Amino acid sequence: MSNEYLDSIAKKGLVPQTLAITKKQLEEYVKTKNCLRACEACGTEAWDCPSTDGMPGLFTLGSARDSNYASWLFQFNCENCGNTRFIGAGYVWAFYNPTEAEQA
Numbered sequence: 001m002s003n004e005y006l007d008s009i010a011k012k013g014l015v016p017q018t019l020a021i022t023k024k025q026l027e028e029y030v031k032t033k034n035c036l037r038a039c040e041a042c043g044t045e046a047w048d049c050p051s052t053d054g055m056p057g058l059f060t061l062g063s064a065r066d067s068n069y070a071s072w073l074f075q076f077n078c079e080n081c082g083n084t085r086f087i088g089a090g091y092v093w094a095f096y097n098p099t100e101a102e103q104a
């Protein structure tokens with residue numbers, strides 16, 4: 001991923017708009033997409049999203065191949081066994097910002 005591409009998406013609001021996604025919006029997203037079904041490890045259907053002041057935990061996963069690239073991920077933990085799932089933040093951003101996503 002080039003720096004020009006990263007600069008272009010940053011100018012389009014991707015970074016601030018992703019940082020502005022609330023825990024309530026994330027919960028609405030996973031409900032709409034039906035992407036938090038029962039835990040594959042223990043079968044429990046209760047998930048928790050770590051949050052601070054209503055904002056969901058948002059983490060980065062750096063690329064080993066390109067130091068300029070990192071995936072942004074929202075984290076969910078199974079409340080029974082701690083199994084962890086990640087949702088790509090870009091998909092959540094695109095859901096709430098469809099016009100900008102089409103141009104990215």
Ligand SMILES: [Zn+2]
Nearest residue numbers: 039042078081
């Ligand atoms: Zn579990």
